[in-house]
Amino acid sequence: MIKERLKDLISLSIERAKAAGELKIGEVPEIVLERPKEKIFGDWATNVAMVLASEAKLSSLDIARTILKYLDDKQHFLTKVEVAGAGFINFFLSNRWLSEVLKEVDALREGYGRSNLGQGQKVQIEFVSANPVGPMHVGHGRWAAVGDTLANIMVALGYEVTREFYINDYGTQMNIFGKSVAVRYCQLLGRDISFPEDGYRGEYIRDIAREIVEDDGDKYLNLSEEEREELFRKRAYVQVLEHMKKVLYDMGVDFDVWFSESDLHRSGAVNTTVRELRKRDNVYERDGALWLETTTFGDDKDRVLIRESGEPTYFAADIAYHKNKFERGFEKVINLWGADHHGYVPRMKAAIKALGYPEDVLEVIIGQLVNLYKGGEPVRMSKRTGEMVTLEELLQEVGRDAARYFFLTRSTDSPLDFDIELAKRQSTENPVYYVQYAHARICSIMDFAREKGITPLPASEVDLELLVHESELDLMRKLAEFGEVVERAALQCTPHILTRYAEDLASLFHVFYTQCRVISEDRDLTQARLTLTRCTQIILRNVLNLLGVSAPRKM
RNA sequence: GCGCCUGUAGCUCAGUGGAUAGAGCGCCGGACUUCGAAUCCGAAGGUCGGGGGUUCAAGUCCCUCCAGGCGCACCA
Numbered sequence: 001m002i003k004e005r006l007k008d009l010i011s012l013s014i015e016r017a018k019a020a021g022e023l024k025i026g027e028v029p030e031i032v033l034e035r036p037k038e039k040i041f042g043d044w045a046t047n048v049a050m051v052l053a054s055e056a057k058l059s060s061l062d063i064a065r066t067i068l069k070y071l072d073d074k075q076h077f078l079t080k081v082e083v084a085g086a087g088f089i090n091f092f093l094s095n096r097w098l099s100e101v102l103k104e105v106d107a108l109r110e111g112y113g114r115s116n117l118g119q120g121q122k123v124q125i126e127f128v129s130a131n132p133v134g135p136m137h138v139g140h141g142r143w144a145a146v147g148d149t150l151a152n153i154m155v156a157l158g159y160e161v162t163r164e165f166y167i168n169d170y171g172t173q174m175n176i177f178g179k180s181v182a183v184r185y186c187q188l189l190g191r192d193i194s195f196p197e198d199g200y201r202g203e204y205i206r207d208i209a210r211e212i213v214e215d216d217g218d219k220y221l222n223l224s225e226e227e228r229e230e231l232f233r234k235r236a237y238v239q240v241l242e243h244m245k246k247v248l249y250d251m252g253v254d255f256d257v258w259f260s261e262s263d264l265h266r267s268g269a270v271n272t273t274v275r276e277l278r279k280r281d282n283v284y285e286r287d288g289a290l291w292l293e294t295t296t297f298g299d300d301k302d303r304v305l306i307r308e309s310g311e312p313t314y315f316a317a318d319i320a321y322h323k324n325k326f327e328r329g330f331e332k333v334i335n336l337w338g339a340d341h342h343g344y345v346p347r348m349k350a351a352i353k354a355l356g357y358p359e360d361v362l363e364v365i366i367g368q369l370v371n372l373y374k375g376g377e378p379v380r381m382s383k384r385t386g387e388m389v390t391l392e393e394l395l396q397e398v399g400r401d402a403a404r405y406f407f408l409t410r411s412t413d414s415p416l417d418f419d420i421e422l423a424k425r426q427s428t429e430n431p432v433y434y435v436q437y438a439h440a441r442i443c444s445i446m447d448f449a450r451e452k453g454i455t456p457l458p459a460s461e462v463d464l465e466l467l468v469h470e471s472e473l474d475l476m477r478k479l480a481e482f483g484e485v486v487e488r489a490a491l492q493c494t495p496h497i498l499t500r501y502a503e504d505l506a507s508l509f510h511v512f513y514t515q516c517r518v519i520s521e522d523r524d525l526t527q528a529r530l531t532l533t534r535c536t537q538i539i540l541r542n543v544l545n546l547l548g549v550s551a552p553r554k555m
Numbered sequence: 556g557c558g559c560c561u562g563u564a565g566c567u568c569a570g571u572g573g574a575u576a577g578a579g580c581g582c583c584g585g586a587c588u589u590c591g592a593a594u595c596c597g598a599a600g601g602u603c604g605g606g607g608g609u610u611c612a613a614g615u616c617c618c619u620c621c622a623g624g625c626g627c628a629c630c631a
Contacts, residue, residue: 038574047573053611060611085574086612131631173631261631289629300558300627307629314631342559343626368560369625409579410568413560415624417567422580429593431579437593448590488571500569503578514586514595533590555593 002077002097006044007031009071010089014048016070023066025056035481042080042090043477049087060087098476099464105479105535106459113482113542117490118159122329125151127336128248129166132240133177134202135390136247138418139370143336144391145407145548146367148253149495150334152546157490162330164257165248166321169237170265171314176200178233182225184209185232189218202388208236247392251400252548264320270312273320273355274305282354292319297350319351326357334493335364339415342366365493367412373419389420398423401549405432408547409499431503435540436552438506441513442537443553449519449530456530466528471512475532478508482539486546495547502543509536 010031017023029051036045049064056063064083071081080092105112127147130136151161168174180199184206187193195201212220212235220228241258248255264270274290277283282293283305290306292315305316325333337344345364352362372379372389379389395403397420406423409431410416427433449456467476478501485501488494518529544551 034571034573036574037570037577041574045574047612050573050611088574168631171631287629291629304629309629311629313629318631339560339625341626341631345559366559366625371624414568415561419567422567427593429580433593434579437591441591441594443591445590452590492571496569497571500578507578510594511596513590517590519590555591 002093003033003044005075005077006033006091009073010046010048010067013067013070013072014052016072017066020070022070023052023056023058023063025052036088036090039474039477041084041088042082042092044091044093045088046091047088049083049089053087063087064089095465095468095473098473098480099467101476101480102464102531102535103459105538106531109538110542110545112538113486114156114158115483115487116158117487118154118157121159121331122162123154123159123332123334124162124164124325124328124330125154125334125336126164126166126325128253129168130244131168131173132237132244133173134200134240135204135388135392136244137370137388138372138391138394139338141251141391141394141403142370142407142416143338143367144248144251144253145404146365146412146495147336148251149404149408149498149547150490150493152548153486153490153495153498156486156546159490162257163253163255164259165255167241167258167260167262168314169241170261170317174233174237175229177236178229178231180205181209181212181232181236182229185212185220185228188213189221191221205236208239211239243392247395250395251391251404259321261317261321264317264324265312269324270317270320273323274312274316276323277305277319277351277354280354280356292351292354294347294350294354297353299346299350303347315347315351318348319355322348322352322362323355326361331361333362335362336412337364337366339366339368363493365412368415370416370418373417373422375421376419379420394418394420398427401436402427402430402432404548405430405435405499408496411494411496431499432549433555435502435506435544436550436555438509439537439540439544439551440553440555442509442533442540445513445518445533446530446537449526452519454519454526454530456534457527459531459535462527462531463524464528464531466525467532469512469516471508471515472529472532475505475508475512475536478505479535479539482543498543498547502540502547505536505539505543509533509540 011028014023014028018025029048031046031048033044033046036042049067050060052063053060061083064087067089068081068083077094077097078091079094082090084090125147127143128136128140130140148163151163154161176196176198177200179196183193183195183199188209212232220231223231277292282296284291284293288308289304291302292305294303295301303315304313306312322333345366348364349359349362353359402423406418407416423430446456467473482501485497489497516529518533519526541551
């Protein structure tokens with residue numbers, strides 16, 4: 001890596017200056033190299049002179065000049081080094097290293113951008129985990145896109161990733177769900193009973209009931225209320241779950257594990273977990289309930305594990321779930337939760353500590369909510385009235401590529417305003433089409449070359465030093481950044497930076513295309529530019545692939 | 556009241572403690588006899604919510620205030 005070579009070069013220079021008595025400092029600090037925002041400041045810059053200023057009791061400019069004086073570029077991969085601004089040292093690399101980048105891209109293809117950073121570390125990413133009592137909303141779509149993309153990125157970096165969906169198929173809401181379907185069923189068959197106050201009022205409940213009537217008629221009318229509710233709960237649950245799987249699959253998300261909360265109760269895992277917490281002496285009884293002392297591990301109040309009624313809480317099951325995750329050997333567990341659950345984080349972390357696991361094996365990404373708009377007007381959504389736009393409808397309206405891409409353009413810390421009208425109306429100006437257009441354009445150029453009887457040569461046989469135009473160099477520099485961007489997206493859990501990268505890359509290609517003719521009479525230059533074009537195509541595909549967005553040949 | 560997130564161009568948002576704060580959309584003006592004009596070029600547009608502090612350097616870190624969102628269950 002060029003960056004490491006530069007660092008060594010700088011360290012060495014500082015050592016020499018020290019030895020010569022021109023810099024009176026202790027240890028040579030960690031050399032920080034950054035990519036300047038402005039290319040007039042070179043390919044890389046370091047702030048080390050400014051960092052040393054106070055210690056060496058010299059102006060940062062003087063230090064920078066001293067470092068420069070002792071810099072020894074034996075290999076001549078630098079074309080220029082300068083001191084600038086408040087004491088930056090800017091490094092300008094020869095264009096040869098950019099040619100090397102093209103050769104690497106061309107050789108590695110879809111492997112470019114991948115690495116073994118993760119070293120096979122076992123990571124579990126739990127996301128979406130929507131309650132199986134109704135259709136998913138657009139917020140779930142955001143977590144689906146973010147979680148799946150993060151998983152793609154981590155897989156590319158050599159982590160062993162499991163995508164997991166936790167099914168909350170237990171507890172009061174499931175009972176209410178069964179009851180809601182049962183009441184609608186009876187109503188459809190002419191019984192005059194009122195709908196429960198806390199029931200799910202969505203139209204989909206009626207649809208499910210109607211299907212049951214169509215399939216089996218009135219044969220469940222004679223069952224007891226309890227029997228009917230239980231039967232319908234199971235039947236409706238399966239239907240809802242299958243539907244969620246289908247919608248997520250249509251969105252390109254394929255979970256490895258669908259983990260049932262009920263199983264934790266059935267298998268006794270919840271009881272075992274509570275017993276272990278008891279054994280560790282972190283629980284106590286009060287008001288007839290069993291409490292976990294989460295406050296000793298950073299929570300602001302203690303939490304109930306077993307209710308007065310003897311039923312374990314959702315929290316107790318969730319602790320058992322996380323214990324199960326660690327028992328399965330995951331070294332890192334990432335949960336994506338909506339902002340409406342952020343208050344839950346300290347208690348979950350506390351529970352993990354209470355079980356004796358280190359706190360940082362669990363990382364919770366809190367994603368802000370999605371606000372839906374239609375033509376500038378907010379769309380009111382309410383679970384109670386059942387008035388909502390489902391993820392399925394959104395996908396049908398705007399399409400998978402646009403939906404995924406849109407969900408990934410913003411930081412998870414920012415709420416996402418999703419205007420359906422806008423997304424549809426702007427469909428041709430949507431950034432996703434901008435990026436895809438660049439790819440389609442490249443495909444078209446490659447076809448054109450073939451029609452002209454030109455066979456593109458491998459990068460290693462092409463004179464890439466011919467690529468000297470500003471737009472060519474800019475494009476190559478952007479290609480060179482890809483690996484770092486992918487790594488940063490993984491380490492900071494910020495998949496959205498990939499969409500920005502994709503747009504930058506597409507933009508630089510469009511500029512290059514406008515300013516440089518790819519296929520011309522100059523055979524060597526044509527080959528060089530075809531190589532650059534092909535490498536751009538490869539990276540566009542790689543980044544779109546990570547985002548789960550298609551790279552069309554034609555649009 | 557307490558906690559978390561947010562506040563950056565007309566709008567929607569980027570911005571790993573560094574140099575002249577960026578992009579898309581919108582608005583205005585240009586560019587197709589030649590590889591895809593779903594493109595490109597140019598112009599306009601900013602007290603980075605306010606005030607303190609840390610630092611050689613703050614949109615970024617700390618404190619405080621203001622505004623908005625979301626939480627604060629023996630619900631899930």
